[in-house]
Amino acid sequence: MRPILLQGHERSITQIKYNREGDLLFSVAKDPVANAWYSVNGERLGTYNGHTGAVWCVDADWDTKNVLTGSADNSCRLWDCETGKQLALLETSSAVRTCGFDFSGNIIMFSTDKQMGYQCFLNYFDLRDPQQIEDNQPYLSVPCNESKITSAVWGPLGEFVIAGHENGEINQYSAKSGEILKAAKEHTKQINDIQTSVDLTMLISASKDCTAKMFDSTNLEHIKTFKTERPVNSAAISFSHVVMGGGQEAMEVTTTSTRIGKFEARFFHAAYEEEFGRVKGHFGPINCVAFHPDGKSYSSGGEDGYVRIHYFDPQYFDFELEA
C-alpha cells in the first residue's frame, strides 16, 4: 500500500469523510479550518474558513453541492462545496458535536454538547424552508436528558437519526416527532463513532469499551462484535471488511509516545469477526477512519494531525480466510 499523506491541519484530526462518489475527502480537526481534498492524489481542493474553534464534525450532501460542519465555537455552518462560501450560520448554546445531511440532502441534523448549564439537544432543520435558517429555529429540537449524544448518522430514508450516547446506548430518533423509535444497549462505555455502510443498511459503532459492533440500521439488531484491547475511536465498514482505529485514553498518550509510528489501523473480517491485518504509520492514536465508497482504499486521521490515504494492494482483495 502506498499511503498519501495529507498535511492540512495543525491540530489533531477530529473527523474525515468521503463524499458519496468518493472523489473528495473532507477533513476537520481541532483547528478552525475544514479541508476538502481530491482522494485520487491528495491534492487539496480548498478550505472552508469561518469557524473560530475546533471543528468536530463534517458532512457532504449526496450531490456534493453543500458541506456541513459543526464546531466548538457553538455554531453549525453550511458551505457551498465548490466555492467555499459560507451559506448559513446556525448559532447554538454549546459545542456542536455531530452533524449530517439526510438521504435527500434537504434536512440537516446536528447535536449540541451538554455544557455550561445547557443540555444536549438533537436539532433538525429543513433547508427548503429558509425561514428556519434565518430565524435559527429548528423545526424539531429533541432534548437528551440522560446521556449526551457523542455521534450520530441518518437512517436509510431520512426517517430517523441513529445516535450513540456517552453511556454506550444507541437510539433511533424520529425526524418527524423526535421520539425514540428503537434502542440498543450493547456497548458498556461511550460511543466514539457511528458510521453506515455505503447502502445505509448497516451501521458500525466504535466504543471506548474496546469493541466495535455492527447493527442493522432499520431495526437496530446487533449482528456482529469486533474485539480489541484498546478503546476504539472510529470504525468503518465496506462490503465484508471492517476497519478500526483507536489508541488509548488521551491522558495515556505521553507514556507511550516513544513508540514511533506504531499506531495501527486494524482490519477485521465482517462475518468471522477475526482480525486479519494491521497498518502502521500514525504517530499517535487514530481518531477517525473511513472507507472509500468503492472499497478500494481507505483513509485515517490521527492525533498527529495527519490524514493518510491508503490504496489497497491486489493481495488485499484476494485474501480469503479458510472456510
Next chain:
Amino acid sequence: MQNTVNMAAESEFDEEEEPSFSDPEDFVADIDDEELLEDVLRERPLEADGIDLVVVVENVPQVGPELEFYIFSDKTINYDSVKNADGYKLDKQHTFRVNLFTDFDKYMNISDQWETPEKQPFKDFGNMRHWLEDPDCRDQYSVIYESGEQTAIFSNDPKEPILVEERACWTETYVRWSPKGTYLATFHQRGIALWGGEKFKQIQRFSHQGVSLIDFSPCERYVVTFSPLMDTKEDPQAIIIWDILTGQKKRGFHCESSAHWPIFKWSQDGKFFARMTQDTLSIYETPSMGLLDKKSLKISGIKDFSWSPGDNIITFWVPEDKDIPARVTLMQFPSRLEIRVRNLFNVVDCKLHWQRQGDYLCVKVDRTPRGTQGVVTNFEIFRMREKQVPVDVVEMKESIIAFAWEPNGSKFAVLHGESPRINASFYHVKSNGKIDLIKMFDKQQANSIFWSPQGQFMVLAGLRSMNGALAFVDTSDCTIMYIAEHYMASDVEWDPTGRYVVTSVSWWSHKVDNAYWLWTFQGRLLQKNNKDRFCQLLWRPCPPTLLSQEQIKAIKKDLKKYSKIFEQKDRLSQSKASKELVDKRRLMMEEYRRYKDSAIQLYNQQRELRLQLRGGVDTDELDSNVEDWEEETIEFFISEEIINLGDLE
C-alpha cells in the same frame, strides 16, 4: 512450646482410661516430690535461650530410688531418641519410661476430672497433588487481574488457557505459591490463608494483623509471616513462624525493617533458618525453633549471607577491617565447620550467587584496585563439589547489569556494559579447572536474564524502559533462536518444565495493554491473552521428580517412542482445532449471508422511495449514472530524468 513426643503416652488417651501416674509398686521416694519439682521448675529453660533436654527415666533397674532424673546436655539427643527410648523393655519386669521433664509439667496440671478430648472433625481436602495428575501434563498458573479484584487459576494448554478456578476478591493484595506448589497463599488484612486440593479449599488460616510479606520453608512445613503493625519488645510479633499442618504459631520474632525480605533464610532441607543482625548471625533449628547450640554466631561486620541451595552450608562475607582483608567464608551446619575462607582485597561490595543445585557459588566482587579510582568487578567462582573448594577468578572489564547461573548446569550468563552498548556473555565452568568464555553477543537490548528452570535455554529481556525486547537463546551452541518483542513487558516467567515462557505487561507497572503472552522455549508465540487490568501471573511450582536418575536415563533413551505418541496426539488435537475453527467460520458466514439477504430485500423494496428522495436520480450504484459522468484527463508529474545530450553521441 508444643511437643509432639511421647506418642506412647498420647496413645493412651484413646483408650478412654486415665493414664497411670502412680508410682511403681516398689517405689520409695526419699525426697518430697513438690519440693524437688519446685526447684527444677524454677530452672525450667525459657524459649529464647534454647533448651537443655531434661529427660526423666523411670524403672531403671537398680536398688534404691527408681525415679531418676537425667539431664542431658548432649547435643545429639533429640526428641526422636527420647520418644524411641520410652517404652523400651529392658526385661520382663522393667520397662523404661522416658518422658520429657516439661511433660511432667503438663501432666501435673491435668485436672482430675477426665474430659474426653473434643473430636476434631476430619477435614478432607482431597488429593493435595491433584493438579499433577492432569493427563495432558498441563501446568497451572495463577493470574491476578482487574487490578486485584479477580484471581483465577488456569491450566496451561498451548491452544488456549483452560480456566480451573476464578474468584472475586480472593486476595487483597497478591498471591504466592508454596515452593512445591501444594498451597496458594492469599493476603488479607487479618492474616493469610492457604488454599489447595482439587477445589482449592481453604486448608489453613494464620492470623497476623496487617501481614504484608510471607515466606515458605523449602519443605513446606512452615510459613513465615511479617507485619509492620504488631511489634512490642515484650511480645515480638513482627515476624511469626507457623506450622502449616497444625496451624499453630511456633515462634514470634522482633524485626527492625523488612527491607531485605526474607529476613529468615531457610536451609534447603528446612532443618535450619537463619538471620543476620548487627555483627551477628543467628541460626535456629526446627522443629524446636530454638537457637542452634543456644547461641548466635558473633561475626563482626557481617554484610550478607546465604544458604547453599544444595547443602546445609552458609556463605557470608565481611568487609575489610583495618589490616584484615575482606573475606568470604563457607561454613557447614550444624557442625559450624569453616570449609573455605577466601581473602579479598580492596573490596567495595560483594554479591553472593549460588548455582541452583549448590554446585557452584559465584561471589561478584566490586573492587577499587590500589592506585586507581574506578571500580572493577571480578567473579570469584567456588567449585563446591571439588576437594577443598578451589576458587577461580573471572575478571570483567565492564560494569555488570545482570548475572545468572544456568540451573542444572555449569554455565553462567552475564549482561555487562552500559546502554546502548550492552553485551551478553556466556561462560562455561569446565571440570578441568578452566572457565571459558563461550560467546559474547554485543549491542543487546537486555537488562534481565531468565534461564529455563531446566537449563540450556534462556531469554534475554529488555524489560520496562527497554520496551520489551526479547531474545530466545539456546546455550548449547550459543545461538539466538529468535528475536521478538512484547512492547512494555514488565515480567518474564518460565513454566516449571522449561517448555513455555510467559511475558507480561502488568497493570502495576503500565496502565495500558495489560496482557500476558505465551511463547514456546524456542520463541514461537502461541497466545496473546488480554486481561482487563492484568497484574500478575505466577506458575504453580512442581515438587521435585520422584524418578531416579536411572529411570530418567531410561526415558531419555526411549524418547523417540514417546515423542511419536505425543506428536500423534498433537496432530489430532490441532486438526480438531482447525476443523472446529472452520466449522465455526462456516456457521458465521451462513448467518451473515442470511442477514445480508434479508437486508438487501428490504433495500430493494425501498428503491422507489430512494429515487423520490433524490429527485429521480438513481444513486444505488456508483456507476448508476454513467451518462452524467465527464471524462477528464489529468496529467500528474511522476518523475524526472536528466539526460545530458552530450552523452548521446
